[in-house]
Amino acid sequence: MLSRRHFIAGATASLVAAPAILRAQSIWRDYPFSLGVAAGDPAADGFVIWTRLAPRPLDPHGGMAMAPMPVKWQVATEPRFDTVVREGEALARPELGHSVHVELEGLEPDRPYWYRFEAGGERSINGQARTLPRTGAAPEALRFGVAGCQNYEAGFYTAYRHLAEEELAFVYHYGDYIYEYRGDAIRPGWSGDLIVAARQGVGQDAFDLADYRQRYALYKSDPDLQRAHAAFAFFHTFDDHEVTNNWVQDIDPDGAPPELFRTRRAMALQAWYENLPVRRTMMPRFGATSAHRQVRYGDLAEIDLLDTRQYRSDQPCGDGFRPVCAEVTSADAQVLGAEQEAWLARNLSRSQARWNCLAQQVMMMSVDRRRTPDEAPEKLLNLDTWAAYEVPRQRLLARLRGLDNVVVLTGDEHQNWAGELHDDRDRRVAVEFVATSISSGGDGSDLRPGSDHILAANPQLKFLNDQRGYLTCDVGRDEWRTNFMVVDRVSTPGGALSKRATWAVARGETTLRQA
Ligand SMILES: [Fe+2]
Numbered sequence: 001m002l003s004r005r006h007f008i009a010g011a012t013a014s015l016v017a018a019p020a021i022l023r024a025q026s027i028w029r030d031y032p033f034s035l036g037v038a039a040g041d042p043a044a045d046g047f048v049i050w051t052r053l054a055p056r057p058l059d060p061h062g063g064m065a066m067a068p069m070p071v072k073w074q075v076a077t078e079p080r081f082d083t084v085v086r087e088g089e090a091l092a093r094p095e096l097g098h099s100v101h102v103e104l105e106g107l108e109p110d111r112p113y114w115y116r117f118e119a120g121g122e123r124s125i126n127g128q129a130r131t132l133p134r135t136g137a138a139p140e141a142l143r144f145g146v147a148g149c150q151n152y153e154a155g156f157y158t159a160y161r162h163l164a165e166e167e168l169a170f171v172y173h174y175g176d177y178i179y180e181y182r183g184d185a186i187r188p189g190w191s192g193d194l195i196v197a198a199r200q201g202v203g204q205d206a207f208d209l210a211d212y213r214q215r216y217a218l219y220k221s222d223p224d225l226q227r228a229h230a231a232f233a234f235f236h237t238f239d240d241h242e243v244t245n246n247w248v249q250d251i252d253p254d255g256a257p258p259e260l261f262r263t264r265r266a267m268a269l270q271a272w273y274e275n276l277p278v279r280r281t282m283m284p285r286f287g288a289t290s291a292h293r294q295v296r297y298g299d300l301a302e303i304d305l306l307d308t309r310q311y312r313s314d315q316p317c318g319d320g321f322r323p324v325c326a327e328v329t330s331a332d333a334q335v336l337g338a339e340q341e342a343w344l345a346r347n348l349s350r351s352q353a354r355w356n357c358l359a360q361q362v363m364m365m366s367v368d369r370r371r372t373p374d375e376a377p378e379k380l381l382n383l384d385t386w387a388a389y390e391v392p393r394q395r396l397l398a399r400l401r402g403l404d405n406v407v408v409l410t411g412d413e414h415q416n417w418a419g420e421l422h423d424d425r426d427r428r429v430a431v432e433f434v435a436t437s438i439s440s441g442g443d444g445s446d447l448r449p450g451s452d453h454i455l456a457a458n459p460q461l462k463f464l465n466d467q468r469g470y471l472t473c474d475v476g477r478d479e480w481r482t483n484f485m486v487v488d489r490v491s492t493p494g495g496a497l498s499k500r501a502t503w504a505v506a507r508g509e510t511t512l513r514q515a
Helices: 004-012 018-025 158-163 209-220 223-231 258-275 338-350 390-400 451-457
Strands: 037-043 046-052 069-076 084-092 099-103 112-119 127-130 141-147 171-173 186-188 194-196 233-236 293-297 301-305 321-323 355-359 380-382 406-410 416-422 428-434 461-476 479-487 497-506
Touching: 037 112, 037 127, 037 223, 046 069, 046 112, 046 127, 069 099, 084 099, 127 223, 141 158, 158 223, 158 461, 158 479, 158 497, 209 223, 209 258, 301 338, 338 355, 338 390, 390 416, 390 428, 406 461, 416 479, 416 497, 428 497, 451 461, 461 497
Parallel strands: 037 233, 141 171, 171 233, 301 355, 355 406, 406 428
Antiparallel strands: 037 046, 046 099, 069 084, 069 112, 112 127, 141 461, 186 194, 293 301, 321 380, 416 428, 416 461, 461 479, 479 497
């Protein structure tokens, strides 16, 4: 459907002698841009454009010969490419899975651009991306999307198809771009019920670079995901499933020794880099990547993209959903690590922006997860969230207090949540919006069993919903609105989109209000 080959074949049928010439020009038996195109990390003067050559995406090396391959690229100010403002050639190298990352500079701020690639006589689809306003600009408004958690087998990417139709400056991706585990056709759900895969994945649990590369190839073959990437630049972060469930630092929850887990993590992060439109500074070095970074949208918003995995101390109390234990208040615990935490503190203390946004992965609110009054005698925590790291959590909340313009964006939960963040003296300091998943968890329903009890037991929580979808954030100079967009199903294609709720916060306040 996205193949240019069919278009070229059809378009040339009426031209005398042209088919033979075009056929000779193409060196490919299969379409090489099968994984689409993408743009990322927009700034005021440019962004990254990405593609990866993979004529047979699920085969070893994507069906590529183990040699560098030149890829031409073009950037234009309109979709017909009559006005090309930048062009060049990059090498798709086997060391990086034949991916190409081109960092554009010197473009005009706050306007759309179109880009495309060509290799061996075949052309990619067109992608589109916007540059950001200048740092000194005073934009009236910003509209961006929030998405993540896209388990391939769990459902169709219909939410991405709808997302691609939105008008957005960019998309923030909170991770779980892939899931590393084997995609079973049938498996037990969270309550022991039968889950039947909506579609068939490939491969076993991913351990080496070939496994992770193949997993990205499977996911990126999805046409709805390709549409979303072609429509907007993304800011990518990663969560746990880019490597393995609930990993932190060099600690493998399945118990592999740290020196072995580090090799697996290194390969997983290399595949993450290869397959996403991120900057060269994020190419892993010695198995680690520096992925926390700041985005400025004029004077309207500063967005701090956080990494809550690489520097975090081990989950306390044995991880999972458990009652609070003494380790939850360990003074040595870290979520961001000392260096990233100091970087964030500096950003927040210097910020002159109307809004400060922390775009991160795991829930910052401390929520009692008991679904019935009898489920446990005391508070149950999700120990893979900030709630299990009370000391660094309170340290951060203390820094947010008084700013009265902080919005926290989160993923991971596979449910929509909106709530208020309270410090240790029960003062409100910020609001948090948790985005659901594109597909992970399957169709869902408005509320899971027990969610009404969770809402009643946690007064800081204002909204909970268990459908798939994405967020759009409408950021004005005086009000931030978050729209919870949901699809009615993901188990079959064609799910319908609706706006389930809009929650708003006024600048200078920390109270959520349903809009
Ligand atoms: Fe997830």
